Amino acid sequence: xxxxxxxxxxxxxxxxxxxxxxxxxxxxxxxxxxxxxxxxxxxxxxxxxxxxxxxxxxxxxxxxxxxxxxxxxxxxxxxxxxxxxxxxxxxxxxxxxxxxxxxxxxxxxxxxxxxxxxxxxxxxxxxxxxxxxxxxxxxxxx
Amino acid sequence: xxxxxxxxxxxxxxxxxxxxxxxxxxxxxxxxxxxxxxxxxxxxxxxxxxxxxxxxxxxxxxxxxxxxxxxxxxxxxxxxxxxxxxxxxxxxxxxxxxxxxxxxxxxxxxxxxxxxxxxxxxxxxxxxxxxxxxxxxxxxxx
Amino acid sequence: xxxxxxxxxxxxxxxxxxxxxxxxxxxxxxxxxxxxxxxxxxxxxxxxxxxxxxxxxxxxxxxxxxxxxxxxxxxxxxxxxxxxxxxxxxxxxxxxxxxxxxxxxxxxxxxxxxxxxxxxxxxxxxxxxxxxxxxxxxxxxx
Amino acid sequence: xxxxxxxxxxxxxxxxxxxxxxxxxxxxxxxxxxxxxxxxxxxxxxxxxxxxxxxxxxxxxxxxxxxxxxxxxxxxxxxxxxxxxxxxxxxxxxxxxxxxxxxxxxxxxxxxxxxxxxxxxxxxxxxxxxxxxxxxxxxxxx
Numbered sequence: 001x002x003x004x005x006x007x008x009x010x011x012x013x014x015x016x017x018x019x020x021x022x023x024x025x026x027x028x029x030x031x032x033x034x035x036x037x038x039x040x041x042x043x044x045x046x047x048x049x050x051x052x053x054x055x056x057x058x059x060x061x062x063x064x065x066x067x068x069x070x071x072x073x074x075x076x077x078x079x080x081x082x083x084x085x086x087x088x089x090x091x092x093x094x095x096x097x098x099x100x101x102x103x104x105x106x107x108x109x110x111x112x113x114x115x116x117x118x119x120x121x122x123x124x125x126x127x128x129x130x131x132x133x134x135x136x137x138x139x140x141x142x
Numbered sequence: 143x144x145x146x147x148x149x150x151x152x153x154x155x156x157x158x159x160x161x162x163x164x165x166x167x168x169x170x171x172x173x174x175x176x177x178x179x180x181x182x183x184x185x186x187x188x189x190x191x192x193x194x195x196x197x198x199x200x201x202x203x204x205x206x207x208x209x210x211x212x213x214x215x216x217x218x219x220x221x222x223x224x225x226x227x228x229x230x231x232x233x234x235x236x237x238x239x240x241x242x243x244x245x246x247x248x249x250x251x252x253x254x255x256x257x258x259x260x261x262x263x264x265x266x267x268x269x270x271x272x273x274x275x276x277x278x279x280x281x282x283x284x
Numbered sequence: 285x286x287x288x289x290x291x292x293x294x295x296x297x298x299x300x301x302x303x304x305x306x307x308x309x310x311x312x313x314x315x316x317x318x319x320x321x322x323x324x325x326x327x328x329x330x331x332x333x334x335x336x337x338x339x340x341x342x343x344x345x346x347x348x349x350x351x352x353x354x355x356x357x358x359x360x361x362x363x364x365x366x367x368x369x370x371x372x373x374x375x376x377x378x379x380x381x382x383x384x385x386x387x388x389x390x391x392x393x394x395x396x397x398x399x400x401x402x403x404x405x406x407x408x409x410x411x412x413x414x415x416x417x418x419x420x421x422x423x424x425x426x
Numbered sequence: 427x428x429x430x431x432x433x434x435x436x437x438x439x440x441x442x443x444x445x446x447x448x449x450x451x452x453x454x455x456x457x458x459x460x461x462x463x464x465x466x467x468x469x470x471x472x473x474x475x476x477x478x479x480x481x482x483x484x485x486x487x488x489x490x491x492x493x494x495x496x497x498x499x500x501x502x503x504x505x506x507x508x509x510x511x512x513x514x515x516x517x518x519x520x521x522x523x524x525x526x527x528x529x530x531x532x533x534x535x536x537x538x539x540x541x542x543x544x545x546x547x548x549x550x551x552x553x554x555x556x557x558x559x560x561x562x563x564x565x566x567x568x
Binding site for chain 4 (some may be wrong): 157158160161162178180181184191194195219220283
C-alpha cells in the first residue's frame with residue numbers, strides 16, 4: 001500500500017491450481033488464465049471502495065472488448081499461483097488492466113496479459129462509468 | 143418416435159469432445175458430463191415446441207435441484223459423443239430427465255445420469271411451469 | 285485437529301465465487317459445485333500426509349465413479365464459499381467423500397454432495413490404493 | 427475449396443451456445459471464445475490429413491504461446507455460432523491461426539482472434555513439427 005492517500009493501483013491474489021483447470025497436456029488449459037485475470041481485477045476494483053457486483057447492481061457492466069496474453073511457462077495442478085493486477089489506463093468509458101501471473105513459490109513468470117473493458121448499460125450501449133468508480137480509477141492512475 | 147400425435151420424449155444429440163474438456167488424467171473431466179446433460183435437455187425441450195431460452199424470457203427458470211451420475215467409462219479428446227435424453231417424470235413444478243451418454247462410434251456406455259429441475263421465478267420461488275410447457279411435458283410422459 | 289494420533293477426517297476450505305462460475309440465471313452454474321468438491325477432497329487428501337499430485341506420480345489415479353448432488357440454495361458472484369469435506373468410506377480400491385457446501389458468511393446450506401472414487405492405474409484398471417494412502421484413509425475412518 | 431490439389435487452409439464449424447458458457451451478464455463469458463478457437467483449429471488440422479490427437483500420440487504438443495482477441499458483439503445462449511479458422515503463418519516450430527467468430531444466423535461478427543502455437547515435446551522443449559504436419563501446413567500457406 002502506498003503511504004499517500006492515493007488508492008492502490010495494484011492487487012495481488014494467490015490461490016491453488018484446480019484439477020479441473022488442467023488439460024491432457026498436463027498443464028493449465030490456456031483459456032483459464034483469462035478467468036484468473038478476471039479474479040485479479042475483481043480484487044483490484046474491490047480495493048477502490050466498491051465491488052464489481054455493486055457496479056452491476058447499478059445497471060453498468062464492464063465488458064471485455066480486447067484481450068491479449070503471452071504464455072511464458074506452464075502452471076500445473078497444485079501450483080500456488082499469484083496474479084498481480086495493475087491499472088494501466090482509465091477513461092470515461094473504458095479501463096485497461098495489466099496482469100502478471102506467476103508461480104508464487106518459484107516466482108517463475110507464467111503469463112503476462114492485458115485486457116480492456118468497456119462500460120456498457122443493460123442494452124449493451126457504451127455509457128460513462130459510475131462517478132465513484134471513475135474517480136477512484138483516475139485517482140489510482142494519477 | 144411414437145405414431146400418435148404425442149410429443150417425442152427422447153432427444154439424441156452428437157458432438158465431439160473438446161480439448162478444454164479433458165484433464166490431466168487424459169480423459170474428460172467428470173463435471174463436464176453435467177454440461178452435456180444440459181445440452182441434451184435443451185434439445186429435448188426444443189422438441190416440445192418451445193425453447194428453454196423462451197421459457198426464461200417468460201420469467202421462469204428451471205433450476206437443477208438434484209443430480210446423480212454414474213461413470214462407466216471415460217470419454218477422450220476427439221471422441222464423438224451421443225447424449226440420449228429422456229423425460230422421466232413431469233409435475234406442475236418440477237421435471238426429471240434421464241441421460242445416457244455414449245461413445246457414438248463404439249456405442250460404449252460412458253455415463254448414465256438423472257437430474258431433477260424445479261420451476262422457479264425471478265425471486266427463486268417455486269412456481270408452476272408455463273402452461274404450454276406443462277402440457278407438452280404431460281403429453282410426452284403419457 | 286483431533287488431539288489423538290488419528291488423521292483428521294474433515295477439511296474446510298474457503299474461497300470467493302468467480303464471475304466465470306455464474307450463468308445467465310445470475311447464480312453459480314450447477315456443474316461447478318463438482319469442481320468445488322474436488323477442491324475439498326484435494327485439501328483433505330493433503331492432510332493425510334500425501335498430495336493427490338503425488339499419488340498420480342505413482343501411476344495411480346482416483347477416478348470419480350459415482351456422484352450425487354442436492355442443491356438447496358444458490359451461490360452468487362462474490363459470495364464467500366465454504367466446502368466441508370468428510371471421509372465417508374474407504375476400501376482397498378475405492379473411497380467415498382461427503383461434502384457440505386455453505387455460504388461462509390450466512391452459514392446457509394447451498395449443496396450437499398457425495399462422490400465415490402475408484403483407484404485405477406494408467407490403463408484404467410482397478411488397483412489397490414498406494415499403501416500409505418490406504419493406511420491414512422483407514423486411520424481416518426476408524 | 428481451392429480447385430488445386432493444395433490443402434484447404436480454412437475451416438468452418440458451427441455449433442450452438444451452451445447454457446454453461448453464459449455468465450450473469452447474460453452473454454457468453456469472454457474466456458470461452460478461446461475454447462471455440464481451439465475447436466476451429468482442431469477441425470482445420472483434421473483437414474490436413476492428420477488429427478491433433480494423433481500429433482500428441484507422437485509426443486509433440488502444440489502449446490499456445492500468444493493469443494489476442496477483439497470482442498465486437500456478444501453471443502447468447504442458443505445462438506448458432508460459426509468459427510472460421512484460417513492458417514496465417516507456419517514455421518518449423520510454430521504456427522499461427524486467425525479466427526473469425528460469427529453469429530451463423532445473422533452473420534454478425536462477434537470476435538476476431540489470433541493464436542500462435544509452439545511445437546513442444548514432453549519436456550516442454552521447442553521441437554520441429556512432425557514432418558507430415560509441417561508439409562501440410564507449408565502446402566496450405568503456399
